[in-house]
Amino acid sequence: MLNALLAMAAIAILLGAVLGYAAIKFRVEGNPLVDKIDAVLPQTQCGQCGFPGCKPYATAIAEGVADINLCPPGGDEGIHKLADLLGMEYKPFGGATQPKPKSVAIIDESNCIGCTLCIQACPVDAIVGAAKQMHTIIASECTGCELCVPPCPVDCISMVPIEESIANWKWKYPVYALTASK
Amino acid sequence: MRTLYQFHGGIHPPTNKTQSNHTPIKQASLPSKLVIPLHQHVGSSAKPIVEAGQRVLKGELIGAPDGHLSSAVHAPTSGTISAIDMQIVAHPSGIPDLCITLIPDGLDEWIHREPCDDWCALSHTELRHRLRQAGVVGLGGAVFPSDVKLYSHKHKIKTLVLNGAECEPYITCDDLLMRERATEILQGAQIMRALLYAEEVLIGIEDNKPEAIAAMRAAVTEGCHERMEVVAVPTIYPGGGAKQLIRVLTGIEVAAGVRSTNLGVQCFNVATAYSAWRAIGHSEPLISRIVTITGNVGHPQNFEALIGTPMDELVAQAQPLPGTTGYIMGGPMMGVLMPSMQVGVIKATNCIIAAAKNLFPAPAPALPCIRCTRCAEVCPSELQPQELYWFSKAKNLDKAEDYHLFDCIECGACSYVCPSNIPLVQYYRFAKSEIWAQEASQKAADAARERHEFRESRIEREKREKAEKLAAKEKAAIEARALRAETPQAVVSSARPDADPENTMQLKIQLAIDHAKEQAAAIKPKNTEQLTPQQLAEIADIEARRARVREIAKDVTHIDGHS
Incomplete structure (x- = not known):
């Protein structure tokens, strides 16, 4: 009887130690x-x-x-x-800004004065340029966030919606009428 | 006799090949213009290397391959480049793409060519380079750059399969090519075999093309080609699919997500082998191909047409009949309706069917799916098309992918047998392109996240470095002062410089002022010698004015300070 209790207690302590070690060793940082x-x-x-x-x-x-x-x-x-x-219920869009078609920013290079304000605003470093040098946008890296538009003192940045091309064209969802049997 | 195997499913649609396979291949007449798209192949678009107004010769490179997976584009005849712009191309979307327009001058003047008698002397790298520069791509429909497919090491590929099955109804271009140019196809096959170190070559031809089989067999015997066999395979659609033909000829089943090369087999279309030979042996780039013109025309036949020939000009040579509603590129099973009748022939154009109401009546209205699974019975990829339809229709894309949507070869056998007339393939195409688009946007999002995180960490690092630099500078200044203090002054203050920040600051300011004074003293106004009294008077006048302004400025700051 005592032996059994001791054995159980020993196993409990051992497993507890393993669990405790695992909790420290495999701790997940952050959420x-x-x-x-x-x-x-x-x-x-x-x-x-x-x-x-x-x-x-x-x-x-x-x-x-x-x-x-x-x-x-x-x-x-x-x-x-x-x-x-x-695991939540779907809700219709409820933000302040309405969704728009995806676009990229384009700098009108002839008007750019090279102030670097847009470069500082771009969250993904998609604008190339230096002080008093013309800036330009790396279109492939631009996320279309529009954050570069307000800081521009000469309003030379515009947002251009991405046009459909053969590369991004998609087959359309087939639409046809279902007919009821007569 | 070779043992042949079977693949799952398949159908027997009316072949409709006899209309166009009685007449020999005819050279198409020179069109009024050629519209040559720069993106005719899988991979990145070719880069235009000519200018509008430039005269080019037949076979001259006009679009250079850009990147590893790309192919070259050449001028199909001599003439003048009239434009490099966006034009509607042979693509179901009808979206314009970059094209080079060439106005032929009628001379058909070739660029300098260097025919190669002994290609065996060339290195494999050189051969591949020549194929790439000649713009050789898969002509069976996939238009995959051939040089990329012809890369292998020893003992990897056992069998080279040449695909001459041509299973799709109406199309006879490969049939006629094999009948008329069998020797050259085999020459190309020899080059391919050498590049792949393949042991044997199997040429699969459906048994509804006895003339082609006979011609190819004769060419094999005549050319004394060893371990090269022409195999007649049963006529069943889609027996010309690469995986299906490999299965029939070798018994190897190419599983989902596995490349046939990993199983020792590589597959090419017969027309690709032909153009590979033209490119290596005759130094002729891929500037023309055999196109079947059939459907609503008086004289259906095959033409050797230059790439870029407007489709309506080509069809006009086969006595078009009234009532044509549009052109289908490819066959009736897998072909796509062209957005315009004027689009140019591309490397993938094996067939143009002039569609008319009597040939292709409007499909019967689609009814709901009754889950009869006849589609599953005929699916050559052993999929469950009724499930794929279900998930694609519900836009449940993850589930469709789980059911191996991407193993679907879009052969259309399922739609063909569907008793409810559901356009099944359209759903699969929709689901596939939707998944590709999602993958692309996910990739873009991941890249944006990475860039954003990098930027954040960079800003953090810059801030830290700035602070460190400042600290180091301050420390250096303190040390310098301590060093100076040691010599003439008492050691008291310099012993504990940290305890005296105000002193440090004052010292710094003093140093800065001294420095500025020194600089000011160093600058001497120029042109101050040998001045006329008049000039001196002017200077005095200006100085007086400056002094007055300074006085005023002082007063203003004084007032400002009070208010």
Whole structure:
């Protein structure tokens, strides 16, 4: 009887020690949920949700501070994805800025005075230029966040919607009428 | 007799090949203009290297390959480049793409060519380079750059399969090519075999093309080609699919996500082998191809057409009949409707069917899916098309991918047998392009995240470095003062410089003022000697004015300070 109790106690202590060690050794830094949410967000870093970037918005959602329907670039599809991820009900878009077609910024280079203000505003370093030198946008890296537009003192940046090309063309969803049997 | 294998499913649609396979290949007449797209192949678009107004010779490079997976584009005849602009191309979207327009001068003057009698003397790298520079791509429909596919090391590839099955109805271009140019196809196959170190060559031809089989067999015997066999395979659609033909000929089943080369087989279309030979042996780039013109025309036949020939000009040579509603590029099963009748022939154009109401009546209205699974019975990729349809229709894309949507070769066998007339392939195409678009945007988002995080960390680092620099500077200044203090002054204050920040600050300011004074003293006004009295008077006048202004400025600051 005593032997059995001792054996059980020894096993309990041993397993407890293993669990305790594992808790320290495999400790997860930060909140993994934030990263999961961040992976779903479109990473435009535009701040149109009211938070200063995608990560802060993801953190706010994870903490339950922000709603899931505030991201305009993510659109309806993004809300569906977030709802799926978090096991929440889908909500129609409820942010301040309405979703727009994806666009890229274009600098009118003849008007650029080389003030570097847009470079400082760009969250993804997609603008090339130096002080008193013409600036230009690396279109392939531009997320279309529009953050460079307001700081420009000469209003030489415009947002141009991405046109459909053969490279990004998609087959359309087949639409045909179903006919009822007579 | 070779043992042949079977693949799952397949259908037997009416072949409709006899209309166009009785007449020999005809050289198409020179068109009024050629519209040559720069993106005719898989991979990145070719870069235009000519200017509008420039005269080019036949076979001259006009679009250079850009990147590893790309191909060259050449002038199909001599003439003048009239424009390099966006034009509608042979693509179902109808979206314009970059094209070079060439107005032929009628001389058909070749660029200097260097025919190669002994290609065996060339290195494999050189051969591949020549194929790339000649713009040789897969002519079976996939238009994949051939030089990339012809890369292998020893003992990797056992079998080279030449695809002459041509299973799709109406199309006869490969049939006629094999009948008329069998020897040259085999020459190309020899080059391909050498590049791949392949042991044997199997040429699969469907048994509804006895003339082609006979011609190819005769060419094999005549050329004394060893370990090269022409195999007649049963006529069943889609027996000309690469995976299906490999299965029939070798029994190897190419699993999902596996390349056939990893299983020791590589597959090329017969027309690709032909153009590979023209490129190496005759130094002729890929500037023309055989195109079947059939459908609503009086004399369906095959033409050797220059790349870029407007389709309507080509069809006009086959006595078009009234009532044509549009052109289908490719066959009736997998072909796509062209957005315009004027688009240019591209390297992928194996067939142009003039569509008319009597040939292709409007499809019967689609009914709901009754889950009869006849589609699953005929699917050559052994998929569950009814499930794929279900998920694609519901836009449940993850699920569709789980059901191996990307193994679908879009052969259309499922739509063909569907008793509810559902355009199944359209759903699969929609789902595939939707998934590709999502993948692309995910990739872009990941890149943006990485760049953003890098920027954040860079700003952080810059801040830290700045602070460190400042600290180091201050420390250096203190040390310098300590060093100076040691010599003439008492050691008291310099012993503990940290305790005396105000002193340090004052010292710094003093140093700065001294420095500024020194600089000011160093600068001497120029042109101050040998001045006329008049000039001196002027200077005095200016100085007086300056002094007055200074007085005023002082007063203003005085007032400001009070208010």
